[in-house]
Amino acid sequence: xxxxxxxxxxxxxxxxxxxxxxxxxxxxxxxxxxxxxxxxxxxxxxxxxxxxxxxxxxxxxxxxxxxxxxxxxxxxxxxxxxxxxxxxxxxxxxxxxxxxxxxxxxxxxxxxxxxxxxxxxxxxxxxxxxxxxxxxxxxxxxxxxxxxxxxxxxxxxxxxxxxxxxxxxxxxxxxxxxxxxxxxxxxxxxxxxxxxxxxxxxxxxxxxxxxxxxxxxxxxxxxxxxxxxxxxxxxxxxxxxxxxxxxxxxxxxxxxxxxxxxxxxxxxxxxxxxxxxxxxxxxxxxxxxx
Amino acid sequence: xxxxxxxxxxxxxxxxxxxxxxxxxxxxxxxxxxxxxxxxxxxxxxxxxxxxxxxxxxxxxxxxxxxxxxxxxxxxxxxxxxxxxxxxxxxxxxxxxxxxxxxxxxxxxxxxxxxxxxxxxxxxxxxxxxxxxxxxxxxxxxxxxxxxxxxxxxxxxxxxxxxxxxxxxxxxxxxxxxxxxxxxxxxxxxxxxxxxxxxxxxxxxxxxxxxxxxxxxxxxxxxxxxxxxxxxxxxxxxxxxxxxxxxxxxxxxxxxxxxxxxxxxxxxxxxxxxxxxxxxxxx
Ligand SMILES: Nc1ncnc2c1ncn2[C@@H]1O[C@H](COP(=O)(O)OP(=O)(O)OP(=O)(O)O)[C@@H](O)[C@H]1O
Ligand SMILES: [Mg+2]
Numbered sequence: 001x002x003x004x005x006x007x008x009x010x011x012x013x014x015x016x017x018x019x020x021x022x023x024x025x026x027x028x029x030x031x032x033x034x035x036x037x038x039x040x041x042x043x044x045x046x047x048x049x050x051x052x053x054x055x056x057x058x059x060x061x062x063x064x065x066x067x068x069x070x071x072x073x074x075x076x077x078x079x080x081x082x083x084x085x086x087x088x089x090x091x092x093x094x095x096x097x098x099x100x101x102x103x104x105x106x107x108x109x110x111x112x113x114x115x116x117x118x119x120x121x122x123x124x125x126x127x128x129x130x131x132x133x134x135x136x137x138x139x140x141x142x143x144x145x146x147x148x149x150x151x152x153x154x155x156x157x158x159x160x161x162x163x164x165x166x167x168x169x170x171x172x173x174x175x176x177x178x179x180x181x182x183x184x185x186x187x188x189x190x191x192x193x194x195x196x197x198x199x200x201x202x203x204x205x206x207x208x209x210x211x212x213x214x215x216x217x218x219x220x221x222x223x224x225x226x227x228x229x230x231x232x233x234x235x236x237x238x239x240x241x242x243x244x245x246x247x248x249x250x251x252x253x254x255x256x257x258x259x260x261x262x263x264x265x266x267x268x269x270x271x272x273x274x275x276x277x278x279x280x281x282x283x284x285x286x287x288x289x290x
Numbered sequence: 291x292x293x294x295x296x297x298x299x300x301x302x303x304x305x306x307x308x309x310x311x312x313x314x315x316x317x318x319x320x321x322x323x324x325x326x327x328x329x330x331x332x333x334x335x336x337x338x339x340x341x342x343x344x345x346x347x348x349x350x351x352x353x354x355x356x357x358x359x360x361x362x363x364x365x366x367x368x369x370x371x372x373x374x375x376x377x378x379x380x381x382x383x384x385x386x387x388x389x390x391x392x393x394x395x396x397x398x399x400x401x402x403x404x405x406x407x408x409x410x411x412x413x414x415x416x417x418x419x420x421x422x423x424x425x426x427x428x429x430x431x432x433x434x435x436x437x438x439x440x441x442x443x444x445x446x447x448x449x450x451x452x453x454x455x456x457x458x459x460x461x462x463x464x465x466x467x468x469x470x471x472x473x474x475x476x477x478x479x480x481x482x483x484x485x486x487x488x489x490x491x492x493x494x495x496x497x498x499x500x501x502x503x504x505x506x507x508x509x510x511x512x513x514x515x516x517x518x519x520x521x522x523x524x525x526x527x528x529x530x531x532x533x534x535x536x537x538x539x540x541x542x543x544x545x546x547x548x549x550x551x552x553x554x555x556x557x558x559x560x561x562x563x564x565x566x567x568x569x570x571x572x573x
Binding site for chain 1: 401402427464465468469470471472473474476477483484487488492
């Protein structure tokens with residue numbers, strides 16, 4: 001059984017009933033790195049937020065189940081759900097500049113979860129935090145834990161967020177475009193670090209990204225999302241050999257090759273967009289009639 | 291870069307020292323009025339009426355800022371007047387802040403029906419003309435310290451609520467709030483440990499501004515004789531009395547007016563200075 005199994009998940013805007021997620025099926029095995037790709041606005045972040053219980057209040061889930069380690073989160077009472085998510089899952093957010101509280105020191109921001117959710121003693125939690133900061137190659141962890149976020153560089157902060165995500169030894173981490181806000185040289189280091197930490201801790205990773213190049217390097221399987229719908233779920237090997245869906249093929253053709261970055265790129269053709277949009281529309285019709 | 295920062299800090303420091311110094315001086319004056327005041331603020335002596343301040347010709351020794359038309363010592367009355375002004379500033383300011391900021395924080399962060407209820411209340415509240423409202427309130431309750439404080443709280447809580455709500459809303463959209471939620475923190479506890487510290491600088495500025503406003507409101511109400519009994523010296527009351535004899539004895543009007551002005555200015559500057567102190571980036 002998959003560690004994370006999202007089945008038939010649909011969500012919409014509360015006010016206008018505009019669909020945000022359409023009947024999403026998605027599964028991640030224990031210890032697996034699963035890529036979630038798709039254009040901007042496809043709903044990648046919403047899937048991550050739904051499973052971490054942090055959807056904006058303007059969005060409601062209408063159908064489906066989110067099974068984390070065999071338990072349907074949506075059926076748990078809120079307090080129990082919060083505890084469960086806190087103990088088994090974590091988030092590496094996109095923007096290290098806003099992901100740390102500017103008016104609190106780094107130390108407590110890492111140890112909070114260990115103390116609150118796992119009930120550790122503060123001193124044990126602090127020792128653990130120092131160890132983790134060491135593990136993500138941060139020099140002088142003791143000083144860093146006493147610092148405020150603005151005293152540290154973007155790359156440092158992202159390292160801290162990674163350490164913090166791994167702190168409670170979660171079984172699943174959602175990384176929502178963890179390198180987009182960083183400059184290119186730092187991006188590579190951070191990516192390497194995430195892969196390294198994931199391998200060492202054996203954590204399952206749901207890796208949200210625009211970048212198929214990154215997917216080919218760190219993921220074992222992936223889902224392609226369009227308009228809140230999963231159009232293809234496959235292994236990375238099969239995907240790069242021969243994508244099944246026309247939209248996936250077009251997406252792949254639109255990605256620069258590292259071997260030849262200046263080779264002509266084909267943007268996703270209109271006809272392919274039209275076809276996948278028709279699919280989404282057909283899904284909505286069947287939803288209404290069914 | 292380093293130079294620029296230290297420049298900012300130095301000016302912040304001066305502002306904070308000057309305004310804080312004045313407020314501290316007033317607090318001292320209010321607490322120690324019986325020992326500091328050279329005369330009984332209520333003692334009348336018609337033979338000593340309208341004495342000019344010490345450096346003007348015709349002054350009597352011991353009456354540093356002159357006397358009013360009833361012969362009461364202006365300096366002593368200003369010192370005693372600081373008591374009422376500061377009590378009103380402190381009590382009305384903090385009550386308004388506590389109520390307004392709490393409601394604003396809840397509306398801005400919890401959203402949903404809580405926000406709907408509080409926002410509607412703010413809208414409706416702001417449709418009342420505030421001065422009329424306060425005069426009406428005091429007319430019903432009768433003049434007195436409690437009425438003044440209540441009038442200020444009732445009118446001004448919306449100022450806090452609106453600003454704090456907007457700030458809390460902006461902070462609530464930040465990723466660190468999402469992280470705290472994922473880490474299992476309860477919403478109420480997120481509100482206090484994550485959001486509140488980031489809204490605090492704004493609250494401090496509003497609070498000190500509000501204290502200044504409270505001093506003015508008290509003065510205005512004393513001026514129109516709606517404050518506490520006219521026997522106790524109040525700055526507003528002194529200004530009202532001084533107005534009638536401005537041509538014969540300008541000092542009776544000018545000194546309480548300057549004191550009032552400096553106090554309100556200091557409160558607002560104190561807020562600005564403290565805000566910079568609280569700001570983790572400038573600290
Ligand atoms: N707070 C919100 N309230 C209402 N709708 C939202 C909100 N945030 C996002 N949406 C909508 O939800 C849909 C999916 O957004 P989502 O953020 O999941 O996209 P994404 O795939 O993560 O895109 P990106 O690559 O730009 O991050 C979009 O149509 C977006 O407009
Ligand atoms: Mg996103």
